[in-house]
Amino acid sequence: MADLFKGEQQKNVDFAFLQALKTTGVAVQQKVTLIYDIACQYSVHLQERIGQHLPAGLIVDMAIGLFHVHAHKDECFFRFAPTFIPGIGIVCGEILESLWSALNNISSTVRTALLSHRAEMLDDHASDSNHKKLLGIALAICKSHTDASAMVTQTKQYFDDMTVSAGLAAHHWERAISEAEKRRLADVSAMDVYSTRNCADQADRPMPSSDRALNPVEKWIEYGLMVEVKQYVTSMHHDFSHHKLFH
């Protein structure tokens, strides 16, 4: 916890991050992810700012918490949401927001304390929160594991169904994603493969096709789309001819 003096400046966060790396026994071989509301901006010049202070060879990945990422530009979602970062797990990355809400209850009482007393109070409350977390950690991990096992079964079923219905395209997607994930640390824009494309992009690539017969619902939807297109074309013709007649 570091004091901010003029808004949320990057140097304050830099120091807090470096201290966290120093005091929590991080080895260089471990990959480090920093989840931060404005990681998209913060990460740009990270190496220039604190590169010399970071342990040599440490891989630092950046993510934005799931509440904040939706308020960003569209591409931030694919580049920085924990959802798309391999190996990060299922995290929202906003744990501090919930901890602040508890800490804010005493923030008002320490506002007029001396700086040292304030630091001690905030430290005590933060440490006590950690202490309580430790008391429940074993139970929480067991519960998370049970939940995760159930979820894996469900999502695997879902994923397999999707793969079957996507057919050949699935291989293409898989290749594109693994390629993007390989490149994302060097260039986060690689993750833009997840985003929707313009029709121009789509045109020169084969439409995803299925080698199996359509089921009745799919047939019905296809029929509906066809009718809509026909209507559209007809109305265009109508307008056009009307226009002509008028002249």
Add this chain to the structure above:
Amino acid sequence: MRQTHRHNPLHRIECWTDEYFRDADLWEVGGYILGRHTSGSGSAFQAQPTCCEGLQFQIDHLERHEKIKDLSEQTALMQRGPQRSGRTAPATMAYQDEEMTEVNLPKDIELEQDKIEDDRLSRQIEFLLRQQRTDSEAEPYPEANPDADADADAAAEADVPLANDDLDNFQPYLQAAALFGDRNAPTSDALDNTYVRVIHTNGVHHLAMVACRCRGSANVPLDLLAGGFMPASFDNIKTLFSTAVLDYFRLCNLELKASAYQFYQLIRRMTRPLAPASVANLYHELRRMSRLWRWMKKLKWAGYGHNNKDATNPDAGELANFCPACPQPGINLDDGWLADAANPVYRRTFVADGNFKADHISQKGVDIWLYDGGGMAPKQQDYFDFLKTAIESSTVRLYLLPMPMPMPMPIWLLESTMRKYIQSNYCGYGRLKIMRQDGNCCYCLCKTRLLLSELNGGSFQGRTTEKC
């Protein structure tokens, strides 16, 4: 009563007044705080608290004195006979005050007791005086016993002024005693041990403190602490906080978010429910002691006391909690983890976020850092040193306006002009402070993030806000 409460001197007792039970204090029946020795003459710590000769003498002497009081009280009660007074009759005290004891003291008992004690007492006084001389730093220990022994008076003459000084400086903090009229709270006991105020979970208590300096006056606070009392000062001890109340306050603060002010109001109310304002205001003392107590607990949890480290200079984050869920090589990982280092289970995740609720209003006063940098907050000097040399890089390009702006200009015009000139490929909002030529300033929100002080020759002072 005094025997059964020897190990529980902070119990609240009541006293039958022939009509009702009134609140009573243990000092009325000779209860006191006993600081038994737990620290040796060196730094050796004794697991079993002991009483030295001096302390045992004090205990015996006080006990003898109290026995005389008890006896006279019983005699007085017997003489008066069983009294069933009606509502109109004045309530009679079951516990008489000390002046009454003196008057009613049967002469023969006094003389007999004195003969036995005389020799022992003078020996004791000599011992204490000797000790005083060696212990030059310490405040002389008053051993005068004016109401029991004339010899003692003579021997301890030198101590009297100091003892009186204590009395004069002793702030009346139990005005309630005067308020109720039936209790004159004494300021020193039969051995002239000072009465101290003890703050406990059930309120403020007034009790004599029987301690001994034979192992050095520096050891008295240690002895008291081992007995569960934390003195608010170290030399001239007048206020003790029980360790229970300090723990209780810390938990109230953590769980109930109770402030020290609220908590002390609670203590005052529990002490005198009908006159809480008459209880001494020890709010500042409570705040100071709570800080010390928190510091001591943190040091204890971090293993200080066993690791021979300097408690005043802990390493960065040493007093913070250890997280066993974070994989930390050399601590909770098998040696072979490096072979599998790419496995995401070894990945470490940190979350950063700003909080703008905990703003601070600068205060006057000497700021004393008890464990600077030892907890979750960084060491002040390290932090400031880093900030001095830190690079703050802007991730936003500055777009210079091609023409000078006329001043003053309406905000809407400014905004529209800005919009025109600023390319819209950056999203974000900035608060713009516009310095007018007449010296006034106004604010507007603009749709971009700019440092406008660099624009237009410094006529504008822009500030960026944080959120994207």
